[in-house]
Amino acid sequence: xxxxxxxxxxxxxxxxxxxxxxxxxxxxxxxxxxxxxxxxxxxxxxxxxxxxxxxxxxxxxxxxxxxxxxxxxxxxxxxxxxxxxxxxxxxxxxxxxxxxxxxxxxxxxxxxxxxxxxxxxxxxxxxxxxxxxxxxxxxxxxxxxxxxxxxxxxxxxxxxxxxxxxxxxxxxxxxxxxxxxxxxxxxxxxxxxxxxxxxxxxxxxxxxxxxxxxxxxxxxxxxxxxxxxxxxxxxxxxxxxxxxxxxxxxxxxxxxxxxxxxxxxxxxxxxxxxxxxxxxxxxxxxxxxxxxxxxxxxxxxxxxxxxxxxxxxxxxxxxxxxxxxxxxxxxxx
Amino acid sequence: xxxxxxxxxxxxxxxxxxxxxxxxxxxxxxxxxxxxxxxxxxxxxxxxxxxxxxxxxxxxxxxxxxxxxxxxxxxxxxxxxxxxxxxxxxxxxxxxxxxxxxxxxxxxxxxxxxxxxxxxxxxxxxxxxxxxxxxxxxxxxxxxxxxxxxxxxxxxxxxxxxxxxxxxxxxxxxxxxxxxxxxxxxxxxxxxxxxxxxxxxxxxxxxxxxxxxxxxxxxxxxxxxxxxxxxxxxxxxxxxxxxxxxxxxxxxxxxxxxxxxxxxxxxxxxxxxxxxxxxxxxxxxxxxxxxxxxxxxxxxxxxxxxxxxxxxxxxxxxxxxxxxx
Numbered sequence: 307x308x309x310x311x312x313x314x315x316x317x318x319x320x321x322x323x324x325x326x327x328x329x330x331x332x333x334x335x336x337x338x339x340x341x342x343x344x345x346x347x348x349x350x351x352x353x354x355x356x357x358x359x360x361x362x363x364x365x366x367x368x369x370x371x372x373x374x375x376x377x378x379x380x381x382x383x384x385x386x387x388x389x390x391x392x393x394x395x396x397x398x399x400x401x402x403x404x405x406x407x408x409x410x411x412x413x414x415x416x417x418x419x420x421x422x423x424x425x426x427x428x429x430x431x432x433x434x435x436x437x438x439x440x441x442x443x444x445x446x447x448x449x450x451x452x453x454x455x456x457x458x459x460x461x462x463x464x465x466x467x468x469x470x471x472x473x474x475x476x477x478x479x480x481x482x483x484x485x486x487x488x489x490x491x492x493x494x495x496x497x498x499x500x501x502x503x504x505x506x507x508x509x510x511x512x513x514x515x516x517x518x519x520x521x522x523x524x525x526x527x528x529x530x531x532x533x534x535x536x537x538x539x540x541x542x543x544x545x546x547x548x549x550x551x552x553x554x555x556x557x558x559x560x561x562x563x564x565x566x567x568x569x570x571x572x573x574x575x576x577x578x579x580x581x582x583x584x585x586x587x588x589x590x591x592x593x594x595x596x597x598x599x600x601x602x603x604x605x606x607x608x609x610x611x612x613x614x615x616x617x618x619x620x621x622x623x624x625x626x627x628x629x630x631x632x633x634x635x636x637x638x639x
Numbered sequence: 640x641x642x643x644x645x646x647x648x649x650x651x652x653x654x655x656x657x658x659x660x661x662x663x664x665x666x667x668x669x670x671x672x673x674x675x676x677x678x679x680x681x682x683x684x685x686x687x688x689x690x691x692x693x694x695x696x697x698x699x700x701x702x703x704x705x706x707x708x709x710x711x712x713x714x715x716x717x718x719x720x721x722x723x724x725x726x727x728x729x730x731x732x733x734x735x736x737x738x739x740x741x742x743x744x745x746x747x748x749x750x751x752x753x754x755x756x757x758x759x760x761x762x763x764x765x766x767x768x769x770x771x772x773x774x775x776x777x778x779x780x781x782x783x784x785x786x787x788x789x790x791x792x793x794x795x796x797x798x799x800x801x802x803x804x805x806x807x808x809x810x811x812x813x814x815x816x817x818x819x820x821x822x823x824x825x826x827x828x829x830x831x832x833x834x835x836x837x838x839x840x841x842x843x844x845x846x847x848x849x850x851x852x853x854x855x856x857x858x859x860x861x862x863x864x865x866x867x868x869x870x871x872x873x874x875x876x877x878x879x880x881x882x883x884x885x886x887x888x889x890x891x892x893x894x895x896x897x898x899x900x901x902x903x904x905x906x907x908x909x910x911x912x913x914x915x916x917x918x919x920x921x922x923x924x925x926x927x928x929x930x931x932x933x934x935x936x937x938x939x940x941x942x943x944x945x946x947x948x949x950x951x952x953x954x955x956x957x958x959x960x961x962x963x964x
Contacts, residue, residue: 387757433939439946442700442757443886443896447938450883454932461928567761580755610777612875616769619762623748630752 333577337592344596348603355606362483366553368572368598369487370546371565372590375572376498377542379590381535382573383502385515385582386434386441388536391543392565393452394426398547400456403465403557412472419551420544426452427540434536435529449566456559465557476553487549491594494542499587511535515582564615571622572597580626597621646893650908654915661919668922675800681914682807683708683862685907687881688888689814690855692906695889696831697844697851698898699756703745704859705881706767709873711737711863713771715789716780716873723786730789731864738860739853741767746852750845764882771875782871790871803865810858815903827851831898880931887934888913891941913937 348355355361374391381388401422402415426448433444478486502508510531513521522528551557576593578585597618604614662669687704694701715734718725741763748759782790793803818824829837830847837844867873892909894901916937917930 433943437943437946439942440896443890443942444939446883446886447890447935447942449935450880450887450931451935451939454929454935457928457931458926461926564765567765570758570761574758580758610772612769612772612777615765616773619765619769623754623759623762623766626754626758627748627752630754 334586334589334592337575337577337589337596341592341596341599344599344603348599348606351603352606355603358483360602360606362485362488364598364602365485365488365491367601368594369485369491370549370553371569371572371597372491372594373494373546373549374539374542374565374569375576375590375594376494376587377535377539378569379573379576379578379585379587380498380502380508380511381539382570382578382580383515383582383585384511384532384535385518386532386535387445387570388427388430388441388539389445389566389570390426390430390448390452391539391546391569392562393449393456394423394540394543395547395550395562395565396456396559397426397452398422398544399551399557399561400459400465400559402548402551404459406465406468406472412469415468415472416475416548419548420541423540423542423544423547424537425540426543427537428533430540431533431536435533453559460557460559466555468552468555472552473555474552476549476551476555487553490545490549495587495591499591502587507531507534512583515584567615567622568597568618571618571625574622575625647902647904647908650892650905650912654908654912657912657915657919661915661922665922668919672799675804677914677918678807678911679801679804680918681910682803683866683878684881684884684888684914685807685910686810686858686862686865687885688892688906688910689810689903690858691885691889692892692894692901692903693814693818693827693851694756694848694855695886695894695896696827696898696901697848698831698834699749699848699851700760700886700896701742701745701852701855702757702760702882702886703741703764703767704855704885705878706764706771707738707741707856707859708863708866708881709875709877709879710741710767710771710774711860712867712877713775713780713863713873715864716785716867717774719786719789720780720784723789727788727792731861734860734864735857736860738863739857742853742856742859743849745856746849749852750849753845756848768875775873775875777875780873785868785871790868793865793869803869806861806865810861811903811907818903823847823850828899831900833899883938884913884934887938887941890938890945893941893945895945896942909941 378388378391398419402419405415405418430441430445430448433439433448434441475486480486480489502511510521510526513524513526514528514531518528547562550562554561572593573585573590574580575596576585576590578590600617600621601614604617658669667673687708691701691704711734714737715730718730718733745756745759745763748754748763749756793801793806795802797805818827826837826842826847829840829842830844834844837847866878870877888910889901889906890896890909891912892901892905892907894906894909913934916933920927920929920933
């Protein structure tokens with residue numbers, strides 16, 4: 307076969323055909339197997355695991371984090387990162403508390419929350435895109451700035467007494483054991499899946515992550531894509547803050563401490579390359595379930611929270627280390 | 640080089656101005672005895688920032704320093720409770736070795752497995768804290784359980800300055816020599832300044848980064864003992880969030896997050912700047928709850944100024960693993 311034969315008149319697909327073999331060997335299917343494995347182990351380990359209401363409770367372990375993880379996945383694919391998400395939650399929750407103290411109703415509280423999240427995202431995004439600063443340092447800075455503002459306002463106090471209808475977001479159920487948060491999670495999963503895998507914008511995100519210079523020369527407004535992603539991450543953190551505050555029913559400046567780690571872990575576990583350029587939303591969805599099932603299972607076995615965090619830390623490093631170790635051992639042979 | 644020097648003088652001027660402003664209202668603040676106590680208070684930050692400086696110079700970042708400090712501190716405290724008669728040099732040696740080992744874990748993961756430093760240290764940060772919980776069972780170790788020699792050492796005053804302050808000054812001197820007078824110091828700059836060129840000159844980039852993490856870990860371990868002994872209490876959450884202050888001190892001190900640029904003097908001044916601000920807060924009657932926001936704002940302002948003054952654009956740390964490959 308000559309070179310011209312292969313190029314002339316040949317349909318060049320913009321995506322490799324996904325054969326069954328490729329699908330079975332993908333990260334997502336591996337992860338799905340792990341999820342099923344954990345589910346089975348858990349149901350043997352604790353008699354309380356296989357109970358519709360318990361399982362429904364377990365979803366709260368990941369719904370709020372996953373909301374942020376969807377936007378964070380896009381951000382990491384584009385080659386940036388946002389470590390300030392947990393601090394955005396603290397600031398958003400504090401802003402909502404202030405509005406609540408002023409006697410305004412639930413719609414205003416929620417709107418304030420989402421707007422505050424958006425503003426925080428814009429702050430991060432503008433510093434990164436307009437001033438060309440590395441996102442990792444900017445968001446390490448805003449990580450203490452945002453939570454710091456929350457501490458200035460609240461000190462060691464707390465906001466309590468949110469209106470009764472505000473509780474719907476974090477404590478409400480749409481149907482039987484299906485919570486409002488779970489529905490929001492499902493809707494967002496679909497929306498982000500479509501954005502990343504079926505739209506031009508999604509394609510741009512991959513392009514920007516793989517080769518920013520190449521993307522720029524292809525006519526993609528790299529900075530604008532990145533700014534949009536920071537805005538989305540801020541907005542999602544705002545939404546997660548609405549749900550979390552509603553579920554807890556109070557605001558303290560220490561709310562959601564360390565959540566950025568769990569969000570990043572969820573994204574990386576979902577198969578998103580931490581260096582940018584690749585990853586998928588289905589992967590993140592399964593990773594969310596895996597982390598939720600694990601923390602819930604460990605909780606049923608009375609494992610304290612801080613020990614679970616060891617597990618999350620090991621998971622984060624292990625997920626990246628194991629494939630590399632495996633590749634190294636194959637190369638060595 | 641002259642630009643760097645002027646930057647240091649600028650920062651030094653800012654610190655003097657700050658001191659002058661505070662002493663117009665509170666004359667006692669700039670008194671030598673109070674300045675000595677500010678230096679002592681800032682010592683842990685100075686020592687940790689020196690380690691962080693080396694790591695950032697090689698285009699990495701170490702977010703696990705505070706957790707390393709807490710874990711090593713807990714190990715020393717438990718050792719002291721179990722064997723109160725152990726001579727102090729042995730305890731300090733244990734702290735150094737323990738810290739170095741924890742740093743080596745970070746370094747090995749970065750060097751051998753090529754995992755981005757931010758991911759490694761974000762992970763080990765929580766793992767170290769979790770290990771403290773497992774070791775101590777969540778219990779506190781309080782002053783009355785520690786031996787007087789253990790808690791007394793950092794507070795012993797020599798020539799008007801506690802040993803804690805002297806150790807910080809000693810570390811500054813040692814690091815200044817290492818960074819400017821040894822092949823290793825030059826290697827840190829070379830690896831961060833241009834990893835590819837460093838490879839061509841025969842430097843092992845991964846190994847140099849590993850050594851940076853070991854230095855950072857060793858200094859964190861030393862600070863761990865000093866911290867626990869000075870405050871005479873050890874528990875899981877000690878120095879929580881302190882890693883952010885350490886990064887802030889480095890960035891304020893002019894260490895470029897893109898690697899390869901920064902000096903020991905700059906780091907010292909950066910740490911002192913934060914230290915003066917923190918010590919001034921209670922004096923001028925501002926709630927300590929402002930500290931976190933001030934550190935954050937300082938990081939952002941400093942990194943903005945660095946970017947303006949320094950190179951055209953900072954490189955993303957996450958990409959460092961790719962560049963070195």
